[in-house]
Amino acid sequence: MWRINIRALVADNTWDALRWSFGATRDLPPCFFAWEMSLPTPNEKTPIECRICGAQEDRLELHEKWQYDDKHRIQRLVDLIPLCHNCHLSFHFGRADQLGLGEKVKRHIAKINHWDKRQTDKHLVEAFNKWRLRSQYPYSLDLNWLYQWIPKSKVHFDWLENPRHWTKNKVDWLCRKHLFVRRLFAGASGGRMIYQGP
Numbered sequence: 597m598w599r600i601n602i603r604a605l606v607a608d609n610t611w612d613a614l615r616w617s618f619g620a621t622r623d624l625p626p627c628f629f630a631w632e633m634s635l636p637t638p639n640e641k642t643p644i645e646c647r648i649c650g651a652q653e654d655r656l657e658l659h660e661k662w663q664y665d666d667k668h669r670i671q672r673l674v675d676l677i678p679l680c681h682n683c684h685l686s687f688h689f690g691r692a693d694q695l696g697l698g699e700k701v702k703r704h705i706a707k708i709n710h711w712d713k714r715q716t717d718k719h720l721v722e723a724f725n726k727w728r729l730r731s732q733y734p735y736s737l738d739l740n741w742l743y744q745w746i747p748k749s750k751v752h753f754d755w756l757e758n759p760r761h762w763t764k765n766k767v768d769w770l771c772r773k774h775l776f777v778r779r780l781f782a783g784a785s786g787g788r789m790i791y792q793g794p
C-alpha cells in the first residue's frame with residue numbers, strides 16, 4: 597500500500613525464513629543461519645492456509661500488515677500473515693488493477709465480505725481516497741515488530757539509496773520504488789529514507 601515492502605529490504609534467504617516462520621510454506625529456507633533461530637517455529641500440524649478465506653495451498657504469499665498513525669505519520673509493521681494470491685491482491689487493489697485482475701479481485705472481495713457490487717465499490721473508493729490523502733506527506737517507518745525477530749543489520753535500507761547494492765532480481769522493482777521514495781522524501785529529508793528505529 598505504501599510502496600515499501602519488507603521483501604525488497606531483506607536478502608532472499610531472510611525472506612524465505614520469514615515465509616516459513618509465519619506459515620506461508622513448509623519449505624525450510626535454504627540457508628538457515630543461527631540468527632534466524634529466534635524466529636517463531638511454526639506448528640507442523642497447523643495447515644498452510646490463507647488467514648482470510650482459509651484456502652489451503654502448499655505455498656502462500658506473506659502479507660505485511662501495517663497500521664498507520666495519522667497523527668504522527670508513522671507507518672508501523674504489526675504482523676506478517678499468510679494469504680492466498682486473491683486475498684493478497686485484495687489488499688493491493690491498485691496492483692491488481694495494473695495486472696488486469698481488477699474485476700476478478702473485486703468479485704473476490706465481494707464474496708469474502710458478503711458484499712454486493714455497490715458496497716465493494718464504496719470500500720475501494722474509500723481505501724483509495726485514504727491512500728491518496730496519506731501519500732501526500734512524508735512518513736516514518738516503524739519496524740520494531742520485525743526487529744524482535746531479525747536483527748536490524750539484516751534490513752538494508754541502503755538498497756533504496758545505493759544502486760550498487762541492489763541484487764539483480766530486485767533491480768526492476770526497486771527502480772520504480774526508488775523514484776517514488778526519492779520524490780516522496782525530497783522535501784523532508786533531502787531524499788534520504790527516514791525510519792524509526794528502536
Ligand SMILES: [Zn+2]
Pocket residue numbers: 646647648649650651679680681682683684
Ligand atoms: Zn484467501
